[in-house]
Amino acid sequence: MADIIQLLPDHVANQIAAGEVVQRPASVVKELLENAIDAGSDSIKLIIKDAGKTLVQVIDNGKGMSTTDARLSFERHATSKIRNAEDLFQLHTKGFRGEALASIAAIAHVELKTKQPHDDVGNTIVMEGSKVTSQDVVVTPQGTSVSVKNLFFNIPARRNFLKSDNVELRHIIDEFHRVALAHPGIGFVFYNNGNEAFNLPISNYRQRIVNIFGTKTNEKLVPVEEETEVLKISGFVGKPEFAKKTRGEQYFFVNDRFIKSAYLNHAIASAYDGLLKNGTHASYFLNLTVDPQTIDINIHPTKTEIKFDDEHTLYAILRSAVKHSLGQFNIAPVLDFERDANLDTPYELKKESARASTPTIEVDRSFNPFQDEAPVKQRAVSYKKEPTESWESLYVGLESKGTKTQQDFSEVHFETEEATVSMFDKDIEKTHTTYQLHNKYIVSTIKSGMLVIDQHRAHQRILYEDYLQHLTIKGALSQQLLFPLDLHFSNQEIAVIIQLKEDLEHTGFVFSNVKEESIEIIGVPVGVPESEVSIILEQLISDVENEVPDSNFSATDLLAKSMAKSLAIKTGQSLQKDEQEHLVNKLFACKEPNVSPANRTTFVTMSVDELDKKFI
Incomplete structure (x- = not known):
């Protein structure tokens, strides 16, 4: 029988790998922004056209790459952070798998421009479908610029699965928010179709949140600070009265990396127990710092889900820290009755000690407060009720002043009214056919x-x-x-x-x-x-x-x-x-x-x- 197992060509293998790393334009944005942060940049620009389908460009002012590094960066599993398997548990950077640029280059037109600080000129590489079309010297500022054009140009089926521009742009903005919130010490600028959508200067964490979500957000935030041997927590949670029906403003960052964790989210929800209306969700922006050896990031292709060694301890600490902050800033209700100032101890007696003996009470039982008053004679008053034979006798003798004679009631005529059935008549009741x-x-x-x-x-x-x-x-x-x-x-x-x-x-x-x-x-x-x-x-x-x-x-x-x-x-x-x-x-x-x-x-x-x- 002939052999049927064969090795895939490199370009096909790259396209399959790209399916795990690059799912939509937002995936490209995430990978390129993380690479720019790892390059030591303090200013990053993101340029988007047609929701990333036409262009995704990230420009940074980092340390750049040499000619050799620029070429090797497009090879599969090429990384500068990993030397052996143990390094996976000592990660302090973002992109460590070495698949991002290789996967992107397999399904798009990529142009890379990079220059190191001590070099006079930089290098540019143009790739189409994993193939290098040109590599040359170029005049470019310090740092790296990566342009990704015509995403999924060689995989039409994948391109057809992309959603509308509004939805894809929403995903790009989400990824931008996640990266920008995790790094307030870096300035970010976001251009969408030539218009400036965000301009986030270097700031502290609270100001970064306000710059992204609006000035009104400032009054909604409650600070959370806690540091233990296992976990350090810093950030903000939202006040219960500003809770929303959507989960849009919920962010967990572990060692400056955005993660999704239903387990930790439940810890936050339990801290708000009794404070939120049904169907609403509180906002939170929390940074968790843990020992890298106690987490495993490399369990999901997008690196947004990680595994903790001791989730139960983190759950308890996080829940207690949030609950303490809500109570400390008078957000959570407490059992506290209004204090009556009349019951306070007088100032001059505050230093006095309580008496050991029970105080005695003396009562003068012979005291009469009314003994000196003269008795008041009561006068008897009698009323005689005149019998009335009928109601007509009530009007006998009544005459209006200034008139000669009283009006004769016999001349008054009343309009006849139709007989109406009482609305509470039990004999007639409307029947309903619905329950x-x-x-x-x-x-x-x-x-x-x-x-x-x-x-x-x-x-x-x-x-x-x-x-x-x-x-x-x-x-x-x-x-x-x-x-x-x-x-x-x-x-x-x-x-x-x-x-x-x-x-x-x-x-x-x-x-x-x-x-x-x-x-x-x-x-x-x-x-x-x-x-x-x-x-x-x-x-x-x-x-x-x-x-x-x-x-x-x-x-x-x-x-x-x-x-x-x-x-x-x-x-x-x-x-x-x-x-x-x-x-x-x-x-x-x-x-x-x-x-x-x-x-x-x-x-x-x-x-x-x-x-x-x-x-x-």
Whole structure:
């Protein structure tokens, strides 16, 4: 039998390796930024075009590379940090696998320019699909510039799997935030399609957070500081009243490296136990410093998940540190009653000791405070009740002053009124055909049996079709606010709102002013409470950034779905009988009453035959 196992060609092996390292343009951004940080830079520029599909460029002012190093950097498993396996547990740098540039060069057009401080000129290398097309001397400033163009040009299938530009840009911004938050001692500038999106100067950690998420963030932060033999914690957590429905502002950094850990996230959530509303999540920006020998970073291709030696100890320390900070800054509630100043010890008696003997109380039982007063004679008063034969006698003898005679009541005519039935008449009672079960389902009777409706999903369908109609015909009613509503958001969130501003106005929102970090609203859709506006917009921003509709859906459809999800009747809300019937009638007036906007079943039916079988 012929041999069937063979070695893969290098370019195919590189493309397969690239699939693990480079999943989307944000992966390229992450790898290039980490390499720039390892080069000792204090100023890094990130330039993006078309959400990274056309260009991803990172420019740093680090130490640069020699001609040989520049060429070797594109070889697989080429690294300057690892000499043996033990070095994996002594890592203090970012890129250590030596696969980043090799993987990127296998699926894109890459141009590298680099120059060391003591050299007069630098070197440039141009690669296409793992092949070196040119290598030459070039005049370039100190540091390194890497340009990645036409990502996935030789793998069309991978390129087709990329999401829309808005979603890919969202992932790039997330990676940029993670790297920038971990290194406040480095200045970062981010350009998107020629426009400056972020300009983050060198600063302390708190100022870096404020520069990224807006000035309003400063008042939301509570500092956390703790240092033990096992773990050092520094950073900030958010106040409970500013908790959001999304998990966007949750960052863990271990030894200046962003990580994801559901276990440690649970420690934070338990520290906030009893302080957060249902469905909300607290923000945190925490730096954890541990011994590199106690963690294993090399367990995931993206290096965002690491393994700890003693997770239970870290959990307990982290939970206690956060809880202590919330209590120290009067964020957490404490059992403290209002102090009465009358019960305080007088100042002149504070140094006196308490008496050893019990004080005695003397009472003069013969004391009478009224013995010197003269007795008061009481006067008897008698009242004689005149009998009245009928109610007419009450008006006998009454005459109005200034008038000659009293008006004759016999001349007054009263209009006849139709007889009305009392609204509390027990004999006549309106019958209802709907019932609410566990404040979640509405049960209604039909000819063939009964109908069970999920009230939350049903209301979502009703609102979705209403908002979709308003957005289509561009005419919705708006209720004006007595006082303008001023809401604060970060720069990228404001950009999303500006993008959806026209569609939001068609649903009933009225914007009077849109600034860099805040918006002013003077009108909201009819039926939307003022307190829900910020929640609706936060949910909408999250949906636009993270949830991508299919290609046959538009941003209008996504907006209608998001608003319907935010404003729909929640599970657990009690409904009156007329509200239940109105919901049922509105649901079956929809074009597609069977499913919610998320394609989930809104109601189920059970026939009488099916019920009969239950009793057999």
